[in-house]
Amino acid sequence: MSIDFTLTDAQAELKAAARRFARETLSQVREAIHYLPTPESRFLATRPFYEELVREGFLRRLIPQPFGGEGGGMVDMAIVAEEFYAEDANVPLTAFANLLGLMPIFLAGTPEQQKAFVAPFLECRGAPLAALASSEPGGSANYHSDAVGGGVRTRARLDGQQWVIDGAKQWISGASGWDGKGADLLCVVCRTDAGVAPQNGVSVLLVPGPAAGFRVNRYHESPGHRGHLTSNFTLDQVRVPEGNIVGGVGQGLQVVDASFSATAALVGVMSLGVLRAAFDFTLHFARTQRRGGPVPVIEHQAVGYALADAKASIEAVRSLSYRACFALDQQAPEALELALHAKVFGSETAVRVITELMRVVGIDSYDHATSPLASLLQDALAFPLFDGGNMGVRRRQLHELMKQDDYDSLSTVFHL
């Protein structure tokens, strides 16, 4: 058995670079967006930070090597995600949403698609945005459903040599682009054949922006990730060439499922980053504050126990999330289950533990001026809800796995 969390030299260098960038640059995002009134204004205020992230080569370092980037895989992404999220949730989510947006092309794109559509994200300049548009107004937990009027409702039909897309999407990261006219690339999940089961009737279409027929209806005003922009938009007879299909006609659900497997593990790591920031702040508070009493707060046994419990939970999230990323890199059979556990356990642990740490800090944790904890909790609230909500999508995937006749509960640990 080999259980080893040692970083390679290249990973140690990546971690140091990510930490430096996060502390010097991303740490300023919270202040830059705090008093801005609208989702669009906050998102625009993050643009210089995002441009610097791109200029520093972090997008390029995350894009896997087979597609022209320098990324070594999921563990490399996890290293960067942890360091970034420990300082800021906004710009990192904008950056990682690009990888989700490009994931269908990585997984199922033709060499020509990979060359053409990934290229702008490899250049270390500008502020390119790609998005995977799956979620729809009215709900997407049942995107596999073949109920009449259910499942994926955005439609695409062939008209000559063009696909014509009609429908609406919501909560899509970066989809509006910086100017509301659309991201550089939208991977749109569409029903291409309503007459067959969704497993054969859903496809992913590539929509380069700005596209005629794309219209933002509204921007989401969310409690956390307040400098990251998601929108509700309509696709009204949006036309793309017939060749802009990823993974073949009718193969969309498989592509979407595989894309979201990788991101599940990353949500565990994002949770870890936020937890780490919350714990470090609280530990410092407990060591340095007496709150009018005779000893530092950490000397009180109840506080010591709370900190110990919080740290144990954080270690569990860390081990599980990195193991899931490693398993994904190895394409190991247990990767999907571990990634799902990392998503569900990591996200719910983040919300629970940050709330407990706020009790340690007390009333000053309820003031944005004196503590980052409330803001970290607001960011963490998204983790159980996004990337496929824990109630509707993620637990169902685990349930499905465990119902399979050949499911072996030990297979996540030992291959006998």
Ligand SMILES: Cc1cc2nc3c(=O)[nH]c(=O)nc-3n(C[C@H](O)[C@H](O)[C@H](O)COP(=O)(O)OP(=O)(O)OC[C@H]3O[C@@H](n4cnc5c(N)ncnc54)[C@H](O)[C@@H]3O)c2cc1C
């Ligand atoms: C910051 C942020 C960024 C996002 N970025 C993107 C993005 O880039 N691309 C994208 O496509 N989406 C994105 N989303 C949306 C996100 O991925 C959601 O998880 C997704 O829309 C599904 O939401 P849901 O599970 O609540 O589904 P809904 O269909 O709205 O379900 C609502 C609730 O109904 C119940 N329910 C419904 N069906 C079932 C069922 N079968 N079993 C059990 N319970 C059920 C559950 O309680 C569920 O929570 C983003 C969201 C946020 C907050």
